[in-house]
Amino acid sequence: MADGNFPILIFSHGLYAEANGYYSIIEEVVSHGFIVLNINHTYESTGSLFPNGEVLFFNKEYDQKNNNTQMAEMAWNASQNYAKAKNDIERLNAIEYLIKNYAGAEITKRWSKDITITLNELDKWENDSFLAKSADFSKIGAFGHSQGGSAIGQVLLADNRIIAGINIDGAQWGNLLDTTFNKPFLLISSDWPENHMNINKFSYRNLPADTFNKHIIKNSGHSNFMDIPLMVNLSFINEAGSIRPQKAHRETTKLIVDFFNENLSFN
Numbered sequence: 001m002a003d004g005n006f007p008i009l010i011f012s013h014g015l016y017a018e019a020n021g022y023y024s025i026i027e028e029v030v031s032h033g034f035i036v037l038n039i040n041h042t043y044e045s046t047g048s049l050f051p052n053g054e055v056l057f058f059n060k061e062y063d064q065k066n067n068n069t070q071m072a073e074m075a076w077n078a079s080q081n082y083a084k085a086k087n088d089i090e091r092l093n094a095i096e097y098l099i100k101n102y103a104g105a106e107i108t109k110r111w112s113k114d115i116t117i118t119l120n121e122l123d124k125w126e127n128d129s130f131l132a133k134s135a136d137f138s139k140i141g142a143f144g145h146s147q148g149g150s151a152i153g154q155v156l157l158a159d160n161r162i163i164a165g166i167n168i169d170g171a172q173w174g175n176l177l178d179t180t181f182n183k184p185f186l187l188i189s190s191d192w193p194e195n196h197m198n199i200n201k202f203s204y205r206n207l208p209a210d211t212f213n214k215h216i217i218k219n220s221g222h223s224n225f226m227d228i229p230l231m232v233n234l235s236f237i238n239e240a241g242s243i244r245p246q247k248a249h250r251e252t253t254k255l256i257v258d259f260f261n262e263n264l265s266f267n
Contacts, residue, residue: 006135007033007034008035008135008137010039010118010143014146014170015044015148017145018045025256026038029260034260041148043062066106074098095197095202098199107147108150109174111150116158122140141164142166143168145225149168149170152166154176156181167187168188171200178206180208188217189214189216190222223238224248225248
């Protein structure tokens, strides 16, 4: 560890991804003077290795039970009604039930609790861990990708220990639609087409303009925030945009570092 006291960031991966699929961004963020605690959401990541050698993989049975035909029909009907809507009031009416009740809403709340559990561990580590002399436990932020980004919005609402957060290209499921928080929050979005169902426009409708910001990475796709495009640079496989993978990662890491430097730099 370098000398100093560094802010702590918690990272939450996307559904059916895993914590080590984002190292190109996370290692760059760490190199700018942050400690990143990288959560692996057990049973909903591709796999989690425990200290005793046990490996727990993605739980397909649980996923199929909750992400079922009913959910598919709900999403289909909402998307059809959204496409027919003529104004934002009608668009909100088309997707409000989906935002609150889709399977992602339940995952968002559960993953938010995973982050809270990690924060509870930090309370112990402050006095007795290898981080004790190197971490600034008064400066804690969080960021996540996709489903993990939705969890960040939820934990900012639920836990006051998180000072600032970033949602990287995640649809914000759950009850944030009807409430708000006054914390620095950044949405980093890929370059979705104009006819894309814009859930976040409505989920974040109550967030104050002075604390909420949005940035679009032009010509990027959903996977451009992961390591995949750096390893397989074929868009029909990796679901990335036309932007060069290295450029997407440079722009993303700069946004992340600048945001947390600004919002966790208080004395």
